Amino acid sequence: MMHVAFDGGRSLLIxxxxxxxxxxxxxxxxxxxxxxxxxxCADAGHVDRAVASAVAGAEAMRALSTGAxxxxxxxxxxxxxxxxxxxxxAITAETGKPIRSAAREVARAVNTLRLSAEEAxxxxxxxxxxxxxxxxxxxxxxxxxxxLGVIAAITPFNDPLNLICHKLGPAxxxxxxxxxxxxxxxPLVAVMLARLLLAAGLxxxxxxxxxxxxxxxxxxxxxxxxxAMVSFTGGASVGQAIARAAGIKRLAMELGGNxxxxxxxDADIARAADACxxxxxxxxxxxxxxVQRIYVHAAVHDAxxxxxxxxxxxxxxxxxxxxxxxxxxxxxxxxAERIVAWTAEAVAEGATLLTGGERAGTxxxxxLLANVADDARVACHEAFGPVASLFRFTDLDAAIxxxxxxxxxxxxxxxxxxxxxxxxxxLRLRVAGVMINDxxxxxxxxxxxxxxxxGNMGREGVRFAMRxxxxxxxxxxxxxxxxxxxxx
Numbered sequence: 001m002m003h004v005a006f007d008g009g010r011s012l013l014i015x016x017x018x019x020x021x022x023x024x025x026x027x028x029x030x031x032x033x034x035x036x037x038x039x040x041c042a043d044a045g046h047v048d049r050a051v052a053s054a055v056a057g058a059e060a061m062r063a064l065s066t067g068a069x070x071x072x073x074x075x076x077x078x079x080x081x082x083x084x085x086x087x088x089x090a091i092t093a094e095t096g097k098p099i100r101s102a103a104r105e106v107a108r109a110v111n112t113l114r115l116s117a118e119e120a121x122x123x124x125x126x127x128x129x130x131x132x133x134x135x136x137x138x139x140x141x142x143x144x145x146x147x148l149g150v151i152a153a154i155t156p157f158n159d160p161l162n163l164i165c166h167k168l169g170p171a172x173x174x175x176x177x178x179x180x181x182x183x184x185x186x187p188l189v190a191v192m193l194a195r196l197l198l199a200a201g202l203x204x205x206x207x208x209x210x211x212x213x214x215x216x217x218x219x220x221x222x223x224x225x226x227x228a229m230v231s232f233t234g235g236a237s238v239g240q241a242i243a244r245a246a247g248i249k250r251l252a253m254e255l256g257g258n259x260x261x262x263x264x265x266d267a268d269i270a271r272a273a274d275a276c277x278x279x280x281x282x283x284x285x286x287x288x289x290x291v292q293r294i295y296v297h298a299a300v301h302d303a304x305x306x307x308x309x310x311x312x313x314x315x316x317x318x319x320x321x322x323x324x325x326x327x328x329x330x331x332x333x334x335x336a337e338r339i340v341a342w343t344a345e346a347v348a349e350g351a352t353l354l355t356g357g358e359r360a361g362t363x364x365x366x367x368l369l370a371n372v373a374d375d376a377r378v379a380c381h382e383a384f385g386p387v388a389s390l391f392r393f394t395d396l397d398a399a400i401x402x403x404x405x406x407x408x409x410x411x412x413x414x415x416x417x418x419x420x421x422x423x424x425x426x427l428r429l430r431v432a433g434v435m436i437n438d439x440x441x442x443x444x445x446x447x448x449x450x451x452x453x454x455g456n457m458g459r460e461g462v463r464f465a466m467r468x469x470x471x472x473x474x475x476x477x478x479x480x481x482x483x484x485x486x487x488x
Contacts, residue, residue, distance in 0.1 A: 021041055027186070030329045054150040058147065058206075061147065061172065069120045069172060070173070083196070085103075087102075087109075087161060090189050091186075094187075109161045115462040123173070123467075128141055146471055148229050148471060154230070160183060166465065167231050172207075179227070181211075232252070233253075253458060254449075259279070260429075261295065264297050264396070269303055277315070281386045285366075294389065295392075297394065308368065327366055327386060332362060333361060338385070345378070351371050351389070407453055410452065432451055445461065446461060447461050
């Protein structure tokens with residue numbers, strides 16, 4: 001098991017210096033229960049100092065050329081790629097993500113940083129045709145993108161490296177400074193990444209890192225008047241609290257999903273079953289775009305169900321450091337108990353348990369349910385655990401209507417060989433992305449990404465996040481000597 005020492009809990013990065021705090025907390029392995037290391041717990045006083053340093057850091061970042069920002073991010077990507085094994089081991093240690101999945105996350109994070117470097121040099125404006133209306137003939141000009149200033153970035157535990165890169169890369173590439181608050185359960189990788197970025201040439205003050213408990217300083221950070229934008233990925237209840245505390249400032253939020261998949265009667269059953277297993281149970285189901293509800297055409301329902309159950313029973317559950325492991329632990333015993341309770345509740349209400357449902361500590365056997373009531377929590381809320389439910393349908397529009405019932409949505413999927421059915425579903429599904437013959441959990445780091453439905457706002461995906469984290473400025477020249485000047 002990996003252990004990380006931070007020199008007495010010096011995990012707060014403020015003004016380019018690592019600091020301790022009067023209070024610390026241990027980071028616990030969800031697999032072994034061992035303490036991996038201590039981190040400092042920030043408070044409101046640390047927030048004031050961090051934001052003040054970030055204000056100065058934002059000026060330093062604004063002064064850098066786009067080429068200089070790109071070089072820093074490319075340097076960071078190169079070092080991260082060369083240190084991939086250590087970062088993957090840290091991800092596995094603090095989240096329980098199987099080592100194969102952790103290695104894929106590191107590779108994605110390298111790509112995210114490189115995309116950010118490339119987009120930093122593409123964040124350009126356009127000329128404006130001021131002479132397109134009468135009175136504008138004597139005017140010419142253009143617009144540019146400028147950084148907002150200080151970005152507060154708040155990240156979850158399930159992708160503790162790549163989701164941080166999805167906030168830091170675009171923010172820094174656009175010329176902002178960032179105050180980063182990583183997940184309480186998984187702050188160690190954030191500290192490692194911050195050290196790497198400083199070594200890559202990031203100016204002092206451009207990145208502040210505050211570890212600890214969100215309840216102690218979250219409102220002070222999100223509500224700080226010098227924070228120009230809050231970028232948050234996490235649960236809806238925390239998102240609501242952030243919105244209340246933030247006041248009038250730019251917000252970008254991804255508040256979770258409840259991924260529906262539609263299996264048509266002409267689908268490739270084996271391909272669909274493989275994709276649904278990977279999408280539902282990867283990262284122990286702790287994935288905002290994971291497969292949760294599977295709507296199967298009656299003509300193929302039983303064949304698909306049998307294929308899915310067989311694949312789920314073959315999954316290897318256990319030690320996340322073992323390369324043969326498919327499913328590791330959930331992040332905590334509380335979360336594992338919640339999933340088992342939701343499953344038992346659905347069964348008590350009439351659902352059929354097809355496989356799984358057992359718990360040993362933080363390990364939950366991958367679980368499949370059928371005949372689940374529409375209002376069961378395991379169906380109508382984001383499960384964020386290794387459980388999926390099967391539903392039978394005969395009419396595509398009825399399946400789409402059922403898929404659209406969730407309040408929060410990110411991706412949906414449909415498996416079919418019919419272009420007509422695929423296009424129809426793609427246009428009617430009320431989600432931010434529709435995957436055709438693929439799992440809901442497919443994500444390219446360059447594509448726009450975010451939520452649909454109540455409460456979600458803004459878009460990630462490097463290019464799109466960079467525009468969220470900047471603002472336009474118009475520059476207009478008035479040639480007073482022009483014969484077209486009409487003083488208007």
